[in-house]
Structure formats: C-alpha cells, structure tokens
Amino acid sequence: MRQSPEASPLIPSPAATALPPPPALPANAALFLDVDGCLLPFAPRPDAVDVPPALVARLTALQRALGGALALVSGRNLATLDALFAPGAFTAAGLHGVERRRAGDTGGTGVVPAALPKVRDAGLALIATHPGALLEDKGAAIALHWRMTPEPHKDATAAALRAFAEHALTQLPGYQLQPGDHVIELRPHHADKGSAILAFLEEPPFAGRVPVFAGDDLTDEPGFSAVNAHGGISVLVGDRAGSAARHRLPDTAAVHRWLGVPERTPETPA
Template sequence: MRQSQESRPPSSSTGATVLSPPPPLPADAALFLDVDGCLLPFAPRPDAVEVPPALVDRLVALQTALGGALALVSGRNLATLDRLFAPAAFAAAGLHGVERRRAGEIVQASQIPAALRQVRDAGLAVIGAFPGALLEDKGAAIGLHWRMVAPPRAAEAATALRAFAEHALARLPGYQLQPGDRVIELRPRHADKGSAILEFLAEAPFAGRVPVFAGDDLTDDPGFQAVNSHGGISILVGDRPGSAARFRLSDPAAVHAWLGVTPRPPETPR
C-alpha cells in the first residue's frame, strides 16, 4: 500500500494536524523501527530499559517474513542494540545513522576523538550539580539527560546542559548538537536517520519494497521525510507537533499491537 507523497493528513477544527492510525504492515514492507520511545517505553535511565522476549520473538518472525528487510534505527550505538535484543541480530543504524551495518555483519567501533573524551569528563562535573542528571557515553557520541532532575531544578539543568553542549561543540569539529526529549547530544554530523534509511533502501533486501518507519522524537523526522519521499508509511509514536509523519500510534504498547506482538505465557513453576 503506497502512500502518495502529495497526500496530507487532515486538520482538526483548531488547525492541529490529526494523524490516523497506520494501515496494516504491507507484505512487501521494508520496516525501520526506532527503539526508545517507539519499541520500548522510556526508562528513568537509558540502561534501565527492558526488552520483552515476546517483542524479540515478533521482530525475528517479521524479519523472516519480510525476507530480512527489517532494521533498527536508533540513537543508541550498535553494540548496545545488540545487547538489548540478544540473542537476535538485526540490520541496524546506530547513533542516529552515524553507524550502520547489515544483518550478520560484525560491529566495528566508531572512532572517538580525544577531545570528546575531554568533553565527557568535563560534562560529568556539570551534571554533578544537578541530582538526577545523567551523562550517557555512547562511544562516538555523548548524551546529556535531565529527565530525572526534579521539577524545581529541571529548567535550570536544561539551560546549563544545553549551554555546556553548545560551548563544547567548538572543540569538536565535525560534530553537531542533537536535541531530543529532555536530552541534548553531541554527535558526528555526517549522517542522520534519513540518510541511513536511504542507504538501506538502495540495497538488498530493502530495495524495491514499501518503506515503513516508526519513531517518536525530533531525530526521527529525517527518517519520516526519507520514507515519505519514497511513497512509504511514516508513523509518529506519541504526540509531537510539527512532525513530518503521516500516521500516528499512541505509545509503544500500540506499536506492539500494530506489529502483532503476542506476550509469552507465564512459565509454569517446576
């Protein structure tokens, strides 16, 4: 089911865009899935997320049904994605498209500039002033989170961490700032999720299929635009104004239902 790229979603009486649920997944889909906020609910800390075994089961089944044309497209690095979804191994793009590999390929670590290590150490000192703030070390990128900072200081933490990231950017040629949901990242600027999806679509087994991408954050908009340009199905997860997506699902649970995830029955005690 191809969507005309000239089509536009309807608007409500207030002028806000109203996005309908997506159609069923086409049999000839090239399926691209964001992870945090899309396949998995956000956790207080990035290392606290849990991947339900039933989700892994369903992704493996979809990978087979789609002839291998399934890829994770995430802000996490590839090594972390492999740990989260083990023992399954999927084609994937990590660090918002900076890292990319086909299914079955070996993960190779990205080069880490010496200046980024210095910025990371300085960032640890900054977040120490805000209980609940977190520095996420992604290897070739770092994320500064204030999701867990209590409301009395959350705004102050957001301002301080953004200012630190903007100042640090001058020390990192070839890097850019990537804002997200209560996080600011410093990452290489030579790729994004849209370019990663387009690279997948130019090669087997993704080429010639209907591209489908589900994601929730600002970082997913280049992916939505790439999919729309190929007459595909772009799906916003959650509520966010101004998204380029054409369809919407409310939360990760709705994504699971749309994908056909069936919870495993509880194990019987022996």
C-alpha cells in the same frame, strides 16, 4: 481535535492526534524501527530498559517474513542495540545514522559502503600513473591529493583525480565530494536517520520494498521525510505536534499490537 499548547493559530501545525493509524504492515515492507519511545517505553535510566523476549521473538519472525528487510534505527550505538536485543541479531543504524551495519554483517560498525575498498584500490591504481599524486586513506573517507605533482602535470592530474572522484561518488551512496586546496575528498554526508534509511533502501534486501518507519522523537523526522519521499508509511509514536509523519500510534503498546507482538500475561511471564 486537540491542539498542542504551543501551536500558533497563525501557523497551522497539524495536531498529531488527528493522524490516522498506520495500515497493516505490507508484505513487501522494508521495516525501520526506532527503539526508545517506539519499541521500548522510556526507563528512568537508558540502561534500565526492559526488552521483552516476546518482542525479540516477534521482531525475529518479522525479519524472516520480510526477507531480512527489518532494521533498528536508533540513537543508541550498535553495541548497545546488540546487547539489548540479544539473542536477536538485527540490521541496524546507530547513533542516529552515523553508525550503520547492513543486512548479514556481523561486525560492529560496518559504516563504509560496500564499494569503498574497490574505489580505494582503483584510486591507488590511478595515482600510480600520476607522479606526485597521493591517496590518503581515512577509513570511511578517501582524499586524493596533487600538491606534490610537478607543475607541468598539475592541471592534468587535478582534472584526472577530480573526474575519478566524481565517478566514484556514484558508487558511494550517502557520500559527498569535499574539494580542498590541491585535494578532493570522498566523505560521508552528515548522517541522520533519514540518510541511514535511504542508504538501506539502495541495498538488498531493502531495495524495491515499501519503506515503513516508526519513531517518536525529533531525530526521527528526517526518517519520516525519507520514507514519505519513497511513497512509504511514516508512523509517529506519541502525540508530538508538527511531525512529518502521516500516521500515528499513541504509545509503545500500540506499536507492539501493530507489529503483532503477543501481549504479556500473568501466564506467560517475560
């Protein structure tokens, strides 16, 4: 077993090379894939990566075979992912989970949960019954204010708005309550790849499937933890020590073989 040079003998840190390879992709997988360093080898410049057409074709076939439950989970933004993987069209989370577009969406950055417009409308209906209350629409966030509410009604209004927000939170995966001075806000959690994967897993076609996530970098660690917590398959690409991943593939070529991407040959130039 190879020890990474920085591993301390006092703090056992499992050598990545000791991790077993992943099993074959389950038929009921929800497949999450990091891009750079996982699906694509690193290029000297990020805009110089080469996306083999055979990879796009295989991902498209997998997407279909998995009932749409395949998503790219990358540090790149969604627009760049779309350009790189064209003509493929994939569900994706960009910017390490800050941007998230769910299955079937064609727009750029469908970050907000499906229930958010309904919550906003219900909030508007509620404040209409509470003189002085205000709903501030911040796009991905909603703030409910009661500073202007006349004094005799302030406590009751505050209680009603807080109760509304607490209930709304149950419909907004990945959101949290942010209380303030005469205000309570519904806003997205600080996002990472783990929160993006967990949000996908709450929605069709990902919900109820076995989550599988492959990635190479430190920013993939929250994704590994999320997948492990759901009894899924976490796959480190490379030999970084101390990962939460439970499986390992040595490089992008091995990822391609695992996913069934046909190898490039001189007869089939990409």
